[in-house]
Amino acid sequence: MKKTIYIVLGGLLTLGFVSCEPEFDNPVDEPGFYTTGDADMSNFVAVGNSLTAGFADGALYITGQENSYPNIIAQQAAFADGGEFTQPLMADNLGGLLLNGEQVAQNRFVLPADPATGEPLGPVVLDGTPTTEVTTSETGPFNNMGVPGAKSFHLVTPGYSTLNPYYGRIATSSSATVLADAVSLNPSFFALWIGNNDILSYATSGGIGVDQTGNLDPSTYGNNDITDPNVFASVYNDQVNALMAGASGGVLINIPDVTSIPFFTTVPVQSIPLDAATAAAVNAQFALYNNQVLPLLVGAGVISPEEAALREINFTAGVNFPTITDDDLTDVTNILISQGIDAETAALLGQLRQANNDDLVVLTASSVLGALADPSNPLSVIGVAVPLQDQFVLTGTEQDRVSTATQAYNTTIVTLATANDLAFVDARSALAQVANGGVAYDAGLLTNEFVTGGAFSLDGVHPTPRGYAYTANLIIEEINSKYNATIPTVNIGNYGTITLTNNVSN
């Protein structure tokens, strides 16, 4: 009898243990629920620049890298049959880079707030000594071969590791190229997003560089120059061919319109508030310039009447356009000196005009505009008596150069995607949507508004984790459609934006 009891109780207990775990009819974590389709994501390699690396807030740091777009794609592909994805993770979350103990890249930006009022202040660089040393970092190659700062031709430049510490960290040898290191991984699938810096450094430097269109030798380019579209097309074609060699497929991503990033849209071009009396006083100072110097220059055939009109300075009561230096104007400094004007004044007037609605003022100008160029001289207000320097303004002319080059690059990218039957992601249209109306997600709208919009980090150029997640979703959707895959997308609402902290050196 006792035996029976034991059997019954034993049976009941056993039943309990086996039936305990609830199971879905179709569990997502069961093989086959998701598929990468015709794309073999077992060895996914992403090649590019800072956008591929997961650069944000002006720095590369661990949590930013974890939210890089290729890492998000790899994590989602792992729900199907995607493989491991390695990244050259930094040593800390400060960002910043040491080269032989010397800091060569700054820490990340964070957003402090006023302790008294709780109001957010402007972004500041996070305090602390970085611990990522270029010379002792683990060398690659890694699945993420995004190298911050890289331009299209840099990926195929031997010895680039000596020019760029981010590549110097991970280069397999001093003569290696980013592309060769990436190809050595034998990618089964690849993403290529390159070309942004070929116009971006020109744009963010206010167009102080040179448009090298027509110059086919990139070794002669300066860092802030625009890359010749034929150079871009040539190296890009080589990169696509090399990456395609053993791959089941790949995705090419085009270049967004850089002028819709917060770096160019945050500081209003009309930024100099003056009352009527001050405006009149300032105008009086420029009266001679407007009424005599400019007509004389026209009369001498140095400038056209149109340019003279553009160069007239006229302040009114209210918020005014600042005075700026525009290097696309005729430089009249020496002519003015030869006419007896002192060198300092001549230099100020040499390429002077007032900004207009075609100009974009860069984010970093916010700390300069309205400040005194000479602290001891209350009349040296930058944007009034002292022009805002060229590097702080991307003029309409300069924007046209950027736009022309970008369009040429993008034509190459879409053409090669089509010719090679690769997936193509139109990042340009996607960013345009973020900038014009925003993209809805489950708890709001992703926009390009600086600090609050959610898409852009505190450097005003690079995305936040949420911005990268949005990018990853766009790419996943294209892979799914091109390669009959069903990789799940992410909820971008689960991804963070900017970092709040007051633990900084102001």
Added chain:
Amino acid sequence: MKKLLLLSVFALATAVTYAGGYRVSLQGNKSLAMGHTGVAIVNSSESVFFNPAGLVYLENKLSITGGAFGIFSDVAYQNTETGASAMTDSPLGTPFYLYGSYQATDWLAFGIGVYTPFGSTVEYEDDWAGSHLVNNIDLAAIFVQPTVSIKLSEYFSVGGGPIYVSGSVNFNRNLNRTLTDLDGNRSEVTVDASGVSEWGWTVGAMFRPTEKLTIGAHYRSEIILDAEDGDADFENIPNSPLTPFADTTFDASLPLPAEMTVGLSYQFCDKWLFAFDFNRAFWDVYESLDLDFADENIPDSVNPRNYNNASTYRFGLQYDATDMFTLRAGYYFDESPVAEGFFSPETPRNDSNGYTAGLTVNVSESLQIDASFLYLHFNEVDATYEGYTENGQVAPFGGTYKSSAFAPGLGITYKM
């Protein structure tokens, strides 16, 4: 014979267990084995809980019964859009009970009960997809109930008594979906309150028109546990005036809803007893779980629940197989109190079917061993919680849930 007994147990093993919300219907092995019926059953001091009016009909001068259950309960979650999935790793829950009744005169009986009708222990992996709603929760309440039962006539009795409750809660969740410290550790809060006490009451009536038919009704009052000055512990908070989350205390109210039961039992073919109970739990009192933090810089945490009143239909069978063995089985249908759009992973309860069985072994005249088990079956359900907001906008948390619960129990009864 042995084989037959074994088969009978499993054949009778139809269904019944838990109830919705954080109500845990495991208040007696004999009752649970019969689908947790008992409002119209007179066979042990379990009546202290199920219907105090029944105590006075017990045959023994003294009857003491106690026992416990082990709850193996898990919840699986998945979201096919994102690939996210989770499985709770909840520790064994162990509700228990102890009832005693004493027959003072042929018309008066006294009783006392200690039992744990409310509780919830759910543990998800930290920082899982729904971590902004809950990482883990541990909710417990012990009821102590002195009872009196009075026979007003041969056919009719009443009973009842005050209830003293002592409860505790420990709850951890991330502050929202994205906030972290500088190193990416998610900002989280743990609230803890224990020794929260409150009084309630219970009353029941029983009508026995014939020897075979019993009708019962029972009501247990609502008890609202007011936690005061509980501890709120914030972790991984960025150093910023914009995130003023410093450790503080909190006040919160957690309602334990009233429950009304009516039912009957009918004895037939000499050895068989059929029982039916209808429960109505008045969950609509659970509108919102709000944490009022003492630190005025910290916004109060408002977590809408909007529960509905919910019914449970219970059926039980008892068979006196031999002098030695009494076999029982039962089934119940448990309606979830969770409202559409408010399915929270903290108490993820959809409608369920409970299947129960059990037996009593009469070891001697005065000693019985009671065993029971419950298998609670939930269908998988696509559900959403829409009570979470960011910047004033609802961010729904949804997916597919599948729960299961299994509770074996063992008890002992002493009579003299």
